[in-house]
Amino acid sequence: MSEFFKPKTVKECIDLLDQYGSKAMIVNGGTDAVEKINTGKAQPEAVILMTEMKELKKITVKDGAVHVGGAVTYLQMLKNAEIKKNQGMMIAVGAIGSPPVRVMATPAGNVGTAAPSADCTTMLMGSDAKIHVVSKKEGERVIPIDKFFVKTYVNVLKPEDLITEVEFPAMQPGMGSGYVRLTRRKVQDIGKVLVSATIEVKRGRCTKAVIGLGALNATAVRAYSVEEALVGLSRKEAQEFCRSGLPKEAGLRPSRYTHYKEITTPVALERAVMMAWDQAEGKVK
Ligand SMILES: Cc1cc2nc3c(=O)[nH]c(=O)nc-3n(C[C@H](O)[C@H](O)[C@H](O)COP(=O)(O)OP(=O)(O)OC[C@H]3O[C@@H](n4cnc5c(N)ncnc54)[C@H](O)[C@@H]3O)c2cc1C
Missing domain, CATH: 3.30.390.50 (CO dehydrogenase flavoprotein, C-terminal domain)
Structure with a gap:
């Protein structure tokens, strides 16, 4: 039987990840993770839901870069004025699944799954994106996306890592x-x-x-x-x-x-x- 948690802050979330380690699983939109749990491919003792993580549900622009929080959905991205300036990103995100998928699913989950055919991931690769990660032991790290994937369905994340945001350059004239x-x-x-x-x-x-x-x-x-x-x-x-x-x-x-x-x-x-x-x-x- 799994225990379910709904942390409200990054600190609460990384404390849980630290406590449960490889026995924890983050479920963000759940469009990949729930299938793994349903089919028994993943059997987490602790399911950590991102639904209450308000601080990770924001899209901001800072120093010429767009920062997409670790619990931002594709629907949020498609409605965002800054993302709308990025033609490629709008096409990639708008093509993912169907409207019910885009209401739930997130870019953090897309890089988290590390599928070779992932749309948002491929656009992030062609945007020179960076993945912001935090854990209790190692603190904050920023990983360039071309150093993020190891092999099919494997990335550099450790079980206690939380993706806090995905960052890529804001569009400029020219x-x-x-x-x-x-x-x-x-x-x-x-x-x-x-x-x-x-x-x-x-x-x-x-x-x-x-x-x-x-x-x-x-x-x-x-x-x-x-x-x-x-x-x-x-x-x-x-x-x-x-x-x-x-x-x-x-x-x-x-x-x-x-x-x-x-x-x-x-x-x-x-x-x-x-x-x-x-x-x-x-x-x-
Ligand atoms: C019907 C359907 C159609 C789909 N079509 C497409 C498509 O066209 N293109 C495409 O690329 N994908 C598609 N997908 C796959 C899926 O929707 C995407 O990969 C999506 O981006 C996953 O996001 P999520 O928030 O649902 O991730 P989840 O399922 O919640 O998580 C996926 C993985 O990432 C980890 N994770 C999630 N968030 C974090 C975080 N903040 N920190 C650390 N780890 C995290 C989870 O632990 C899990 O291992 C489809 C899925 C379905 C069900």
Whole structure:
């Protein structure tokens, strides 16, 4: 039998996590966690619900960065004025599951599950996000998202860690973001190819690019080779480069989708980068 807790503060929550360690499980929106409990894949002695954690239900902007609290839902994000400026994030978050899922589910839970095909995670990868974590023993840590995942469904979190927020740069003039998600069905399907892009454009040339890939490797990854290649290019040159082939970070594993992914990933990359480019040049409101 599990015991249920509803901590009201971060301190209360990390005290519980410290007390129960690997026997505790945080249930945030519960859209991944409850399935694990129902099927017996997880059998926590202590279920820690985030429903009363008001201090983690806020979205704030500080020093040019957006801070999304560890219990903020996708619905909250989609309604937030600052998030609305981030075209790629709006597409990624708006594509997750269905409205009933987005009412409950959270970005903290998305990175917590560490699925390779996670949408918000892939957009966060292409946003150079940072994950803020706190525990009683180690205090506060900030982990760059490209150092957060170990392998499929495994991240660097320890059982006593609480994600307090996810942080990514706020959109500025000259900056744009894009997200492309290829699926077999239009809705309620796991992405087969996911590409996120955040770029900066000055006088018609790319000055910075952050690219995330999802569903291609064991975890979402950064495509550093693409990022480096894009800097200095014009829109047309960038488009040609994206089309030219599979990024070397797309470590495709043999599956019945390998051929499909080989062909479509460059197209998805081109579309995500062009979408971001258009926003950077003010063509998208
Ligand atoms: C019908 C359906 C459709 C879905 N469609 C999609 C989709 O299209 N794209 C997609 O990416 N995902 C999808 N998902 C998966 C799921 O909704 C997401 O991964 C979601 O972001 C999980 O968030 P949550 O708050 O529900 O996490 P939970 O289920 O509450 O938690 C998930 C994991 O993260 C841990 N965790 C949660 N919060 C914290 C925290 N603050 N600190 C430390 N650990 C924490 C939990 O302990 C657990 O291990 C779908 C799920 C369902 C049921």
